[in-house]
Amino acid sequence: MGFDLSQVIRGRVWKFGDSIETDAINPYYRYPTMEELKQHTMEAYRPEFPQQVKPGDIMVAGRNFGCGSSRPGLVLREVGVAAIVAESVARLFLRNSISRAIPIFVAPGVTAIVQDGETLEVDYPKGVVRNPASGKAVALRKFPPMIEKIFECGGLPEFARERYLKEAASASRPKA
Amino acid sequence: MAQTMAEKLLTRRNLSGKAARAGDFVEAKIDGAMCHYHAGEPMHDMAIEAGFKDGLPRVWDPERIYVLLDHHQPALSQKLADENAVIRREVERLGIQCFHDAEPGIAHQMMLDYGLVRPGELVVGNDSHTIGYGAVNAGSTGITRADMFYVLLYGELWFQVPESIKVVLEGRQPNYPIAKDIILTLAGQHGDDIAQSMSVEYSGSLVSQLSIDSRMCLSTHGVEIGAKFAMFESDETTRQFVKSRTDKPYEPLTPDPGAQYAKEITLNVDDMPFVVAKPHQFGNVVPVDEARGTRINQAQIGSCANGRFEDIEIAARMLEGRKVAKGVRFIISPASQQVYLQCLKAGLIEKLVEAGVQVVTPGCGVCQPRVGFLSDGEVCITATTRNFKGRKGSLNAEIYLAGPLTVTAAAVAGEIVNPKEVFRGL
Numbered sequence: 001m002g003f004d005l006s007q008v009i010r011g012r013v014w015k016f017g018d019s020i021e022t023d024a025i026n027p028y029y030r031y032p033t034m035e036e037l038k039q040h041t042m043e044a045y046r047p048e049f050p051q052q053v054k055p056g057d058i059m060v061a062g063r064n065f066g067c068g069s070s071r072p073g074l075v076l077r078e079v080g081v082a083a084i085v086a087e088s089v090a091r092l093f094l095r096n097s098i099s100r101a102i103p104i105f106v107a108p109g110v111t112a113i114v115q116d117g118e119t120l121e122v123d124y125p126k127g128v129v130r131n132p133a134s135g136k137a138v139a140l141r142k143f144p145p146m147i148e149k150i151f152e153c154g155g156l157p158e159f160a161r162e163r164y165l166k167e168a169a170s171a172s173r174p175k176a
Numbered sequence: 177m178a179q180t181m182a183e184k185l186l187t188r189r190n191l192s193g194k195a196a197r198a199g200d201f202v203e204a205k206i207d208g209a210m211c212h213y214h215a216g217e218p219m220h221d222m223a224i225e226a227g228f229k230d231g232l233p234r235v236w237d238p239e240r241i242y243v244l245l246d247h248h249q250p251a252l253s254q255k256l257a258d259e260n261a262v263i264r265r266e267v268e269r270l271g272i273q274c275f276h277d278a279e280p281g282i283a284h285q286m287m288l289d290y291g292l293v294r295p296g297e298l299v300v301g302n303d304s305h306t307i308g309y310g311a312v313n314a315g316s317t318g319i320t321r322a323d324m325f326y327v328l329l330y331g332e333l334w335f336q337v338p339e340s341i342k343v344v345l346e347g348r349q350p351n352y353p354i355a356k357d358i359i360l361t362l363a364g365q366h367g368d369d370i371a372q373s374m375s376v377e378y379s380g381s382l383v384s385q386l387s388i389d390s391r392m393c394l395s396t397h398g399v400e401i402g403a404k405f406a407m408f409e410s411d412e413t414t415r416q417f418v419k420s421r422t423d424k425p426y427e428p429l430t431p432d433p434g435a436q437y438a439k440e441i442t443l444n445v446d447d448m449p450f451v452v453a454k455p456h457q458f459g460n461v462v463p464v465d466e467a468r469g470t471r472i473n474q475a476q477i478g479s480c481a482n483g484r485f486e487d488i489e490i491a492a493r494m495l496e497g498r499k500v501a502k503g504v505r506f507i508i509s510p511a512s513q514q515v516y517l518q519c520l521k522a523g524l525i526e527k528l529v530e531a532g533v534q535v536v537t538p539g540c541g542v543c544q545p546r547v548g549f550l551s552d553g554e555v556c557i558t559a560t561t562r563n564f565k566g567r568k569g570s571l572n573a574e575i576y577l578a579g580p581l582t583v584t585a586a587a588v589a590g591e592i593v594n595p596k597e598v599f600r601g602l
Contacts, residue, residue: 019368019457023564029544030566032255044565064369064402068562070304070318091373091404092304092318099322144201146334156322157226160329164233 002154003101005143008123009083010132011058015116016045018062022071022093037075055080058120062086062111066093072100083122085110085129085140098147099156105129109138178434180340181407182375185315185429189298191332198339198436206331208240208293210301212283214321215243216263222325235270236331242292243267244276244283247540281512281538284308284396284480288388289514291421295410295428300327305480305561308396310376310407311388312414313428317404338375338404339438340431345378347445349385352602353486355393356559356579358443360451363401364461366441372402374438377431382445383408388417389484396481400458400561450595452557453577456565464582467592474556475506475587477580478536479543482559483511485518487580491533492524494584494599500532501590507534509542533587545569557586 024044031037042049057080065086066073073096076084083103087110097104105122107129113136114120121130122140130137143151153159177195179187186196189204196202211219223232235241243263251257260277267275276286284305287293295313300306302324309316319333327333345358362370376398378391386394391408398406408414410428418426449463477487488508500506508528510516516538519525528535541547543560549569550556556568556575559582563575576592581602585595596602 019459021457021562021564023562023567027566029546030569044571064372067368067400067402068304068564070302070320072320072322088369088372090369090402092320092399094373095323096320099320099326146201146203155226157222157325160326161226161228164228164329 003103003151005124005148005151008121009058009103010119010121011056011082012054013058013060013114013116013118013120014046014049014053015111015114016059016061016065019064019067020045020061021068022066023068025066025073026071026075028071034075034078038079041075041079050079053079053081056082058082058122059084060086060110060114060120063088064090066090066096070096072096073102074100077102085120085122087111098150101151101155105140107138107140113138178432178436180375180435180437181377181429181431182315182338182340182405183435184431185296185298186335186337196337198337200337201334202337203332203334204298206240206300206327206333207297208242208299209324209327210242210244210283210287210299210303210306211324211328212244212303213247213259213263214302214324216259216266218321219325219328220262220266222322231266232270232325232328235272235328238271239273240331241272241328242274242287243272244286246281246283246286247544249280249539250537252546279513282480282483282540285483285511285515288312288392289421289512291418294418294422294424294426295414296426300324300333304399305396307398307403307406308392308480310395310398310405311391312418313407313410315405315407315429318399336373338373340375340377340435341371342437342440343376343378344380344440344442345382345445346380346442347382349382350602352490352581353390353579354445354448355386355390356482357448357451358445359394359397359400360453360458360461360577361448362441362443363459364451364453368400368457368459369402371398373404374402375405375407376401376403378406378408380442384411384413387486388413389486392484393481397561450579450582452582452592453563455563455574455576458562458577464578464592464594467576468594470555470576470592472504472557472586472591473554474548474550475504475583476508476542476548476556476558476560477583478507478509478511479540479560480511481561482580483509483515483538485515487559488515488519488524489522490580491584492527494581495531495533495588496527498531498588500587504587504590505534505548506532506587507536507542507548509536509547510538512538557583557592559583
């Protein structure tokens, strides 16, 4: 599943604090199946989240989002989270999101411009995150072209497959 | 241009051949890849999802991929046994040479026990604590399972060249391990993301006195302060350790004089108090006296952070002639079979069992968790990696992190206490 970085995302905000860990996002050792995970993701911080999150919602978090073990946030996509916007993201969660093409954006200052339940607009092409109600906005960090390409392919395994096919095709082409 | 260790390593391995500077995005050649239980079903499913209908078509180098079944050994359920069976099949199909199967233990410890990682190498693993091999001067780091998929195919991976942070440790090593107190103190004073995506370079007068075990604790916990790499320079201690395990040649990394650091932090350990991280974050650190009197139900020593010989030795030494407090479950898990054997030969296990400790199979279980779940309202003090809410079962349990000495003192007293009150003459 590719992610189109050229689209503008608008959604209702779920706001979280600093250093939200992957144990809370993806407590797989207690809930090993995706169906169970969907019922329990983020409950350590917001017990109502699994029941009340709606497709298209946006998660906004403080610094160091996704710290702890290296675990992908696929469950957040499964429950419908359209984007994650944080002051800063823990290195492995950022890598996990990029490599599975889950829309994640680093936007220092974002927690100051939006409250829980308000609407947020993420405009990647313009490099800005905006609260349409107040008009307040902060810049988001753009990715280098190599990483944009991974998003476009739908993730790193898909990117690998593309490279593999390209190399196989050029190897089988007769030499001039 | 003067380079940090991280810049030097990513310059050496940069596929473009250009000098790597902090902030650059590079594609780098990998020296070694540690893959644990994801090597089976998760990799296979990912391959199929990406369009490889028969699974991963090949691996880049069957001799540079190390598969170790650490999280699920021995299998604690049939589901895990089934997953392990898939891994065995995949290892054989892909021709992977280095496979530690019927051996319990933590992959990171076994990577070092068996000399599978050497100074100056760029090593990746699909587990956050892969960063620990910085103890022996490797640029090692955790990657994601999708990253690992790419590495298995190509032996290459993208990185952003990290800025570096110099952590200067000064002072004298006492006759007990203090690595956990050091890293907790750093996280408490400077925040649990002080080194976010950076490369930590440890230096200072304390370093030459630190054992490899202590360095592994400090490097492993690099990830708890956000780091990409957490490296020590190679010294005589490193050379002796590596020499007894591998004869493959290697090229250590040293930082250039004048290399640029984003930050420099100094910690003098001589006046550092014993500390604990209170629930539920690594950076929620206070001197142990501020948590004094907290009753505990469970105490633990183990994991890739603290399951090593010196962690277990201090517990055994302090428990001689003492008993674990009534009703307290004190669980110790050596990090690997090699560590277990070393403890057995030194007579430590006998002392532990006599004092009332439960010694459990080496592996990730006490930390992951697979062993020693907590019920509502219970309190655990542990020398393992993390204290997040629900980490050991109940969301209503409390987990305190501390060094092995502080954990042992609490196990004896039945409550959190300053080790100096329990063990006179420390």
